[in-house]
Amino acid sequence: xxxxxxxxxxxxxxxxxxxxxxxxxxxxxxxxxxxxxxxxxxxxxxxxxxxxxxxxxxxxxxxxxxxxxxxxxxxxxxxxxxxxxxxxxxxxxxxxxxxxxxxxxxxxxxxxxxxxxxxxxxxxxxxxxxxxxxxxxxxxxxxxxxxxxxxxxxxxxxxxxxxxxxxxxxxxxxxxxxxxxxxxxxxxxxxxxxxxxxxxxxxxxxxxxxxxxxxxxxxxxxxxxxxxxxxxxxxxxxxxxxxxxxxx
Numbered sequence: 001x002x003x004x005x006x007x008x009x010x011x012x013x014x015x016x017x018x019x020x021x022x023x024x025x026x027x028x029x030x031x032x033x034x035x036x037x038x039x040x041x042x043x044x045x046x047x048x049x050x051x052x053x054x055x056x057x058x059x060x061x062x063x064x065x066x067x068x069x070x071x072x073x074x075x076x077x078x079x080x081x082x083x084x085x086x087x088x089x090x091x092x093x094x095x096x097x098x099x100x101x102x103x104x105x106x107x108x109x110x111x112x113x114x115x116x117x118x119x120x121x122x123x124x125x126x127x128x129x130x131x132x133x134x135x136x137x138x139x140x141x142x143x144x145x146x147x148x149x150x151x152x153x154x155x156x157x158x159x160x161x162x163x164x165x166x167x168x169x170x171x172x173x174x175x176x177x178x179x180x181x182x183x184x185x186x187x188x189x190x191x192x193x194x195x196x197x198x199x200x201x202x203x204x205x206x207x208x209x210x211x212x213x214x215x216x217x218x219x220x221x222x223x224x225x226x227x228x229x230x231x232x233x234x235x236x237x238x239x240x241x242x243x244x245x246x247x248x
Contacts, residue, residue: 002032003029004029005028006027006028007066008026008062009062011023011024011025011047011062012057013043013047021046021057023225024225026228028167028199031193033202034202034216034217034218035201035210035217036202036204036218037203037207038220038221042222042223043222045171050062052082052169053069053077064081064082065080081164082166082169085157085171091144091152094144095144097141097155098127098128098140100144101126101159102123102127104160127162130158131158134154134161134188150178154185154188161192166199170201170203171203174206175205189213211235212231215231216228216230217229219237221239226239227240
């Protein structure tokens with residue numbers, strides 16, 4: 001039987017009078033690629049933020065590898081092996097790609113002394129290897145702010161990989177990317193899952209992408225869990241079509 005690496009049980013979160021998440025229950029299997037879809041404002045990013053500790057939840061339980069984490073902060077959860085990326089990239093735009101990679105390991109235990117470690121050391125070697133993995137090796141010495149938005153997303157992805165996460169939560173990884181680069185990004189997500197053994201949980205608006213990438217998909221609507229199942233099941237679910245797919 002497959003093991004769940006993330007278990008969200010009856011989670012609710014409000015901001016003032018706005019109920020962003022209401023009684024959400026979902027699970028992510030270890031080694032899987034799980035998708036989350038839903039219209040804008042349905043609570044997807046709020047759920048991601050709750051899982052990784054950006055804000056406390058109002059009710060419910062969130063477990064990572066059977067450990068309750070809803071009371072932990074972002075850094076503590078990151079050290080356990082779970083990271084997220086954002087719709088808008090969070091890179092150091094005035095630094096080159098290799099330095100972005102090196103500084104990204106700053107949350108790891110004992111890493112403060114190695115944040116700007118020797119450029120000939122192990123950290124630089126890993127940085128260059130992962131830049132090659134995402135297709136940015138030839139850009140390694142360029143200032144990251146000069147990269148295209150799609151290349152910046154690849155850099156942010158590589159920066160997350162520097163920390164060897166067990167689970168990576170990706171918030172709309174293909175948003176704003178030139179369509180010609182989408183297939184390359186998706187190929188690298190699959191490779192990270194298959195070759196590096198990283199469990200992926202992906203929020204995505206591009207239905208073609210998520211239906212081909214994820215093995216199980218959850219659909220949120222108005223802050224509530226509307227449906228979940230295999231991609232082909234959700235594509236034909238009238239509730240999902242009415243709430244989301246029919247409008248895109």
